[in-house]
Amino acid sequence: MWAACMVTRLISGREVTLPPLKPAVTSRAVTAQVKAVDHWLYETALEDARVAGNDYLETMVKSMDHDNLSPADRDMLNDMLFGDERGCNLQTGEIIR
Numbered sequence: 380m381w382a383a384c385m386v387t388r389l390i391s392g393r394e395v396t397l398p399p400l401k402p403a404v405t406s407r408a409v410t411a412q413v414k415a416v417d418h419w420l421y422e423t424a425l426e427d428a429r430v431a432g433n434d435y436l437e438t439m440v441k442s443m444d445h446d447n448l449s450p451a452d453r454d455m456l457n458d459m460l461f462g463d464e465r466g467c468n469l470q471t472g473e474i475i476r
Contacts, residue, residue, distance in 0.1 A: 390462040391427055414446075420456040420466075421445040427460060 385397045398419040403409040421443065428437035436459060443452045457466035 389423075389427060389460050391431055391460075393427060393430065395423055417448045417453065418445065420453065420460070421448065424456045424459050 386394050387397055388394050398415055400412055400415070401408075403412050421440065422445075425437065425440045428434075428440055440456070440459075443456075448456070453466075454464035458464045460466070
């Protein structure tokens with residue numbers, strides 16, 4: 380398990396705290412973690428668009444169903460935040476290239 384204070388840098392230059400995760404041993408726990416990461420991606424992308432004053436990206440993010448992100452939504456959010464649809468390693472905070 381890693382600390383909730385792990386920080387990574389977005390392509391916008393902002394530093395953000397990664398979502399706290401625990402090792403998941405059941406399918407229910409894995410599903411809960413996926414939902415938690417989806418929520419973090421959505422909220423972080425929305426905040427990043429607001430801070431940047433980018434109304435277009437803010438509207439794009441708001442149009443997503445944040446309770447049920449599609450794989451395409453996840454790819455887009457990761458690309459917005461990290462410059463790559465693969466996102467970042469949640470254990471190290473490093474952007475996956």
